[in-house]
Amino acid sequence: MITVxxxxxxxxxxxxxxxxxxxxxxxxxxxxxxxxxxxFMALNNVSFNVKKGEVVGLIGSNGAGKSxxxxxxxxxxxxxxxxxxxxxxxxxxxxxxxxxxxxxTARENIYLNGAVMGYSKKFLExxxxxxxxxxxxxxxLDVPVKNFSSGMVAKLAFSIATIxxxxxxxxxxxxxxxxxxxxxxxxxxxxxxxxGGTTVLFVSHSLEQIKELCTRVIWLxxxxxxxxxxxxxxxxxxYKKQLG
Amino acid sequence: MLGRILANxxxxxxxxxxxxxxxxxxxxxxSVLGVLWSLLYxxxxxxxxxxxxxxMFKFRMEGVNYLVYLMTGxxxxxxxxxxxxxxxxxxxxxxxxxxxxxxxxxIFPLSKCLFVGIxxxxxxxxxxxxxxxxxxxxxxCVINIYYLCLPFAYLCLFLFTVGLGFILSTISVFLRDIFxxxxxxxxxxxxxxxxxxxxxxxxxxxxKVFYLNPLYHYIDFTRSIILYNTMPSINNWLWxxxxxxxVFIFGCIIFKLKQDKFIYYA
Numbered sequence: 001m002i003t004v005x006x007x008x009x010x011x012x013x014x015x016x017x018x019x020x021x022x023x024x025x026x027x028x029x030x031x032x033x034x035x036x037x038x039x040f041m042a043l044n045n046v047s048f049n050v051k052k053g054e055v056v057g058l059i060g061s062n063g064a065g066k067s068x069x070x071x072x073x074x075x076x077x078x079x080x081x082x083x084x085x086x087x088x089x090x091x092x093x094x095x096x097x098x099x100x101x102x103x104x105t106a107r108e109n110i111y112l113n114g115a116v117m118g119y120s121k122k123f124l125e126x127x128x129x130x131x132x133x134x135x136x137x138x139x140x141l142d143v144p145v146k147n148f149s150s151g152m153v154a155k156l157a158f159s160i161a162t163i164x165x166x167x168x169x170x171x172x173x174x175x176x177x178x179x180x181x182x183x184x185x186x187x188x189x190x191x192x193x194x195x196g197g198t199t200v201l202f203v204s205h206s207l208e209q210i211k212e213l214c215t216r217v218i219w220l221x222x223x224x225x226x227x228x229x230x231x232x233x234x235x236x237x238x239y240k241k242q243l244g
Numbered sequence: 245m246l247g248r249i250l251a252n253x254x255x256x257x258x259x260x261x262x263x264x265x266x267x268x269x270x271x272x273x274x275s276v277l278g279v280l281w282s283l284l285y286x287x288x289x290x291x292x293x294x295x296x297x298x299x300m301f302k303f304r305m306e307g308v309n310y311l312v313y314l315m316t317g318x319x320x321x322x323x324x325x326x327x328x329x330x331x332x333x334x335x336x337x338x339x340x341x342x343x344x345x346x347x348x349x350x351i352f353p354l355s356k357c358l359f360v361g362i363x364x365x366x367x368x369x370x371x372x373x374x375x376x377x378x379x380x381x382x383x384x385c386v387i388n389i390y391y392l393c394l395p396f397a398y399l400c401l402f403l404f405t406v407g408l409g410f411i412l413s414t415i416s417v418f419l420r421d422i423f424x425x426x427x428x429x430x431x432x433x434x435x436x437x438x439x440x441x442x443x444x445x446x447x448x449x450x451x452k453v454f455y456l457n458p459l460y461h462y463i464d465f466t467r468s469i470i471l472y473n474t475m476p477s478i479n480n481w482l483w484x485x486x487x488x489x490x491v492f493i494f495g496c497i498i499f500k501l502k503q504d505k506f507i508y509y510a
Contacts (some may be wrong), residue, residue: 011508075346078504090346098344103270112266115259116345 001199002050007082009043042068044223055200057214064220066203088167097157102146127163135159151178169200263355282366297440309379317439317463319367327360331409339510349503353409390469397465400488407495414502458487
């Protein structure tokens with residue numbers, strides 16, 4: 001379902017430098033030897049694959065490369081080296097409401113954001129009521145989203161994002177948004193999606209959730225895979241390494 | 245290859261239509277006259293230019309309806325400048341979105357060109373009103389059979405603008421200065437396109453230079469139909485199709501080559 005083959009991701013840290021005439025001018029005057037370009041390897045020769053129906057967790061400290069992997073699998077970034085193969089439609093649940101236009105009403109945004117998520121017109125028309133129902137925003141459908149509270153925006157975004165039965169689900173932390181009632185509801189909805197038999201790539205800092213949901217775990221550190229394997233053993237090892 | 249491109253294109257038509265209608269809603273939100281502005285704006289703009297050039301500077305064109313002359317050039321140049329400008333900023337403006345979801349990047353400049361294109365079609369209404377209701381016995385324009393060729397010129401203008409939009413939006417990722425540079429270029433371009441004067445008032449050498457301006461050919465094409473009731477020359481046809489296809493294909497290639505790098509500059 002997902003094959004990641006010897007993938008490396010190189011970010012050029014020097015990118016921001018030497019970008020303006022002012023900076024170039026200063027560099028000439030300062031006679032300093034120009035530093036060699038600095039690179040940052042967000043991922044270094046990473047290979048793994050995920051079979052259909054598997055729930056694979058990614059763990060590791062901040063900056064280990066977890067989110068970069070998600071971005072590569074969802075197609076937002078192309079790897080510098082290596083190959084990624086994904087068979088199936090990816091539903092990224094990385095950041096919600098990315099396609100919102102605050103000037104538009106909730107109704108208009110459901111269609112716009114749905115289109116951004118890659119849903120078809122027919123699908124959205126069928127699921128429209130379901131989205132509205134779940135979001136609990138029936139009375140505010142024709143209000144511009146800019147007048148919404150942040151909780152309401154999150155509820156709407158969540159409802160649109162989770163309406164699909166995805167082939168491949170990419171999750172960056174289980175989201176629970178809105179008020180207590182909705183938090184519970186959204187958390188359950190996500191758990192339901194993950195457990196629903198789809199293929200999932202799941203990033204979380206909560207080892208409990210990882211242990212509860214994942215069939216396999218990939219432990220990343222500094223852009224490299226430390227270990228892949230059984231959830232229980234790797235989580236325990238990781239925990240010891242971090243806090244022991 | 246072509247089949248794959250078309251399939252991909254089809255998959256994202258819904259998104260594209262959503263983005264175009266979004267632009268429409270946002271543009272006219274909270275304006276009293278709303279979409280009427282698309283009709284009024286070019287009319288008023290033309291009125292100002294007509295007063296300035298025909299009354300103050302005493303521009304004369306024998307046997308030609310000057311208002312129509314002005315308007316034919318103006319609507320096309322307005323389309324070009326607005327569409328190329330918003331296509332240019334569309335990639336950088338949508339960086340936050342590109343960073344989160346995968347969307348084919350060509351959608352952003354293309355949807356801008358389409359959106360301004362719909363606006364452009366609306367501005368054809370005042371153009372036709374002026375064609376039908378102005379001019380005296382000598383200069384009155386009539387609708388003729390060659391009008392069927394008009395869409396060709398507008399299509400060329402569209403392709404040219406999309407191609408240039410691709411090039412400009414690519415440059416803008418690596419060099420934000422282009423926003424200002426292109427603003428100046430547009431101002432120059434407007435004066436170097438025979439919109440409110442006739443190209444024959446220039447010296448022959450200068451005319452040859454002006455010949456390199458694709459916009460001149462597109463405008464000239466429509467003028468030979470609307471003002472002079474004649475079929476555009478073969479030469480004119482070739483210039484139109486040649487320049488527009490060249491810039492369009494060139495723009496597509498540049499954009500395709502560089503689009504994977506965009507995200508690193510976000």
